[in-house]
Amino acid sequence: xxxxxxxxEKKRTGRRPGGEDTRGAVLAAARAEFGAKGYQKASMRxxxxxxxxxxxxxxxxxxxxxxxxxxxxxxxxDPRAVVERVVLAGDRASVGERLAAFxxxxxxxxxxxxxxLALLRTAxxxxxxxxxxxxxxxxxxxxxxxxxxxxxxxxxRVELAMSQIVGLAMARYVIGVEPLASAPPEELVPLxxxxxxxxxxxx
Amino acid sequence: xxxxxxxxEKKRTGRRPGGEDTRGAVLAAARAEFGAKGYQKASMRxxxxxxxxxxxxxxxxxxxxxxxxxxxxxxxxDPRAVVERVVLAGDRASVGERLAAFxxxxxxxxxxxxxxLALLRTAxxxxxxxxxxxxxxxxxxxxxxxxxxxxxxxxxRVELAMSQIVGLAMARYVIGVEPLASAPPEELVPLxxxxxxxxxxxx
Numbered sequence: 001x002x003x004x005x006x007x008x009e010k011k012r013t014g015r016r017p018g019g020e021d022t023r024g025a026v027l028a029a030a031r032a033e034f035g036a037k038g039y040q041k042a043s044m045r046x047x048x049x050x051x052x053x054x055x056x057x058x059x060x061x062x063x064x065x066x067x068x069x070x071x072x073x074x075x076x077x078d079p080r081a082v083v084e085r086v087v088l089a090g091d092r093a094s095v096g097e098r099l100a101a102f103x104x105x106x107x108x109x110x111x112x113x114x115x116x117l118a119l120l121r122t123a124x125x126x127x128x129x130x131x132x133x134x135x136x137x138x139x140x141x142x143x144x145x146x147x148x149x150x151x152x153x154x155x156x157r158v159e160l161a162m163s164q165i166v167g168l169a170m171a172r173y174v175i176g177v178e179p180l181a182s183a184p185p186e187e188l189v190p191l192x193x194x195x196x197x198x199x200x201x202x203x
Numbered sequence: 204x205x206x207x208x209x210x211x212e213k214k215r216t217g218r219r220p221g222g223e224d225t226r227g228a229v230l231a232a233a234r235a236e237f238g239a240k241g242y243q244k245a246s247m248r249x250x251x252x253x254x255x256x257x258x259x260x261x262x263x264x265x266x267x268x269x270x271x272x273x274x275x276x277x278x279x280x281d282p283r284a285v286v287e288r289v290v291l292a293g294d295r296a297s298v299g300e301r302l303a304a305f306x307x308x309x310x311x312x313x314x315x316x317x318x319x320l321a322l323l324r325t326a327x328x329x330x331x332x333x334x335x336x337x338x339x340x341x342x343x344x345x346x347x348x349x350x351x352x353x354x355x356x357x358x359x360r361v362e363l364a365m366s367q368i369v370g371l372a373m374a375r376y377v378i379g380v381e382p383l384a385s386a387p388p389e390e391l392v393p394l395x396x397x398x399x400x401x402x403x404x405x406x
Contacts, residue, residue, distance in 0.1 A: 124327045124377055134378050142380070159374055159383040160394055166378075167370015171362055174327055175337050175369075177345070180362040191363055195398050 026051040026058065030072035035128055039069060039135030066140050073132070075119070076112045077103075079140040087148055096161070096197025097189060103165050104185045104192070113173060120166075120174065137162070151202025161199040168192060229254040229261065233275035238331055242272060242338030269343050276335070278322070279315045282343040290351055299364070299400025300392060306368050307388045307395070316376060323369075323377065340365070354405025364402040371395060 029051035033042045044065055048055035062068040069075060086098045106112050123130040142162070146154035168188070172181050180188075232254035236245045247268055251258040265271040272278060289301045309315050326333040345365070349357035371391070375384050383391075 121327045124324045124373075130378050134380050137378075138380060153382070156382050156386055156390075157394075159380050160371070160391075160398075162380075163370040163374035163383065164367045164398065165370070166373050167366040167368065168363070170327075170369050170373065171366035175333050175340075177337050177341060177362050177365075179356070179359050180366065183359055187359075188363075191360075191402070195363075195367065195401065198398065198401065199394070 022051075022053065026053060026062070027072045030068050034069060034072065034132055038131055039065075040139055044068065066136070069136055073119070074115055075136070076115045077106060079144060082141060083144050087145065092148075093197070096195070096200055097193030099161070099196050100165075100189045100192035101185075104189060107169055107173060108185060116169065117173060120170070149200055149202070157199045161196040164192065164195050164199075225254070225256065229256060229265070230275045233271050237272060237275065237335055241334055243342055247271065269339070272339055276322070277318055278339070279318045280309060282347060285344060286347050290348065295351075296400070297396075299398070299403055300396030302364070302399050303368075303392045303395035304388075307392060310372055310376060311388060319372065320376060323373070352403055352405070360402045364399040367395065367398050367402075
């Protein structure tokens with residue numbers, strides 16, 4: 001929690017906000033609410049109430065629900081960045097290659113990779129976490145990408161493209177199968193990009 | 204262990220082979236040897252010695268190392284069946300669709316699906332199991348499929364195809380993202396088959 005947020009909190013409630021403790025309480029309340037209700041039904045108001053902070057302040061400092069989710073779960077892929085840097089950054093015919101490059105760039109960073117692997121393992125082991133990640137991805141990413149596709153079943157085709165990306169990550173970083181694990185990203189981007197593009201193009 | 208194997212074992216060693224206990228001892232010895240040495244370096248002879256059975260008898264009843272591996276790990280995908288029912292069952296231009304159909308048919312069977320999910324979870328949580336599955340798949344499946352492909356980097360392209368299949372399984376059966384989780388196999392086979400085929404075709 002920022003100094004400004006602490007000061008505002010102190011002024012509003014008259015109690016010591018506890019600095020990092022308050023931020024920790026907000027994130028813990030968010031994890032509990034997301035875990036209990038799922039992403040779609042979780043409410044910012046309920047999280048604020050549970051953490052004992054003002055709802056307007058929560059919105060002001062954490063922004064919208066997707067931002068709070070990313071902070072609470074240390075979720076390292078920002079759907080807004082995907083749309084901005086992939087969908088809007090060039091023409092439709094090369095969106096597959098941009099998405100492949102964007103995702104591989106994330107996975108190649110050790111800190112992000114560790115966090116993604118931890119999430120993948122937790123989701124594979126826990127139905128609750130799988131449901132939570134599913135809710136976030138469907139609401140915040142699949143819908144945004146599907147909205148720009150022509151043709152039938154755009155959500156299904158976005159999810160097939162995402163399944164190729166998750167599968168590549170499993171094979172390369174979890175199973176570590178060779179030669180895929182050591183192939184340079186420059187070799188993988190066009191191959192992966194072509195597959196993603198083929199799902200995105202109207203069939 | 205079959206009655207015949209028990210009788211032969213009893214005749215050879217003069218001791219009671221213990222029936223299912225002997226089979227259990229062989230499988231436990233196999234799991235220990237595969238776990239310690241990995242798939243490629245594990246030896247049938249060492250497994251026989253560790254279980255206290257004759258090596259020739261082990262070969263006779265469990266067949267080759269891939270068969271013993273499948274029995275010991277309850278591994279539900281038979282690489283020989285993939286080659287026979289997918290690669291040799293029709294022309295090269297439709298091998299992608301046959302592979303997609305074959306794999307989805309396996310995953311749609313609840314007992315096989317449960318076993319595959321358990322393996323996926325264990326491999327995601329344990330580097331030792333991941334290494335074991337990797338060794339088996341690379342030795343017994345990737346090589347066989349790559350051998351029939353034209354063009355450069357056939358192993359890499361086989362692994363990209365397999366990564367799409369694993370990723371689809373993750374998205375459909377583990378994460379359960381909709382509409383992918385409920386799409387009928389008939390809708391998925393052509394889409395998945397086209398992707399697998401594009402990796403198999405020389406680029």
